[in-house]
Amino acid sequence: MDEEQLWIQQVLTGDKEAYTHIINKYKNQLYATVLRMTRNPQDAQDFVQDAFIKVYRNLDKYKADGPFASWLYRVAINHCMDAFRKKQYSTVQVEVDEEKVVNPNHPEIIFLKNEKSRQLERLVATLPDDERLIILLRYVNEMNYEEISEIMNVPLSTVRNKLHRAKKKMRETVKREGGYFHELSNGG
Structure with missing residues (x-):
């Protein structure tokens, strides 16, 4: 059992602290993707937070027959797309200083410089x-x-x-x- 599957099992058996490992592993990548969808740092943070809450609440529905990352991204992206479809959200182009909102050592940020x-x-x-x-x-x-x-x-x-x-x-x-x-x- 790999480390990620171990964390999932720990969360499912009541160890809420293990979920922190999952969040830390995916938060920057997921945030960068959602930021590019929304083009708004605050909305991206909100969507990512909501996505992690949804994942936590539905972790028992994850089937280990596919990569966990794919399932996590699907939950987050579906959440964003639902908001877009419901017209609760409209994208507005804003200049984002990504060094202030995302880890500056993240490979994507270095790439964007x-x-x-x-x-x-x-x-x-x-x-x-x-x-x-x-x-x-x-x-x-x-x-x-x-x-x-x-x-x-x-x-x-x-x-x-x-x-x-x-x-x-x-x-x-x-x-x-x-x-x-x-x-x-x-x-x-």
Whole structure:
């Protein structure tokens, strides 16, 4: 039994302290993903907190037949998407000083420090929510198509099509506006 499964078992048997290990393992990655969905630091914090509460309350429903991370992301992303669908939430573009809201030593933050990364962030932000989420899960969180399909509860073919469509839109934007990502405009 790996460490993560041990924590889950401990939580399920009443050791609430073990849940802290799960939160610490996933909080930065989950926050970074949700922040990119909401584009608002406070809302991202609220959504992540709500997601961890939901996961805790439903931990007994997790079946160890798939990765725990996929299940956790699905709960968090479904929570965000439900809020979007209910029109309780609207995204507003804000400038975020990620060094102040996320661990500055996190690999994603280091990656985002240079201008090329900021341009890519702006490029991804222009995509519709579902396509942006697929790009983030695939390239930022390094998930495979099957994991994304499971998290988003859509067929594998939909993941592939939306990923292809998102990259095509990004290529068209780069062709139109120029910038660092000339390799995208050449079909890369």
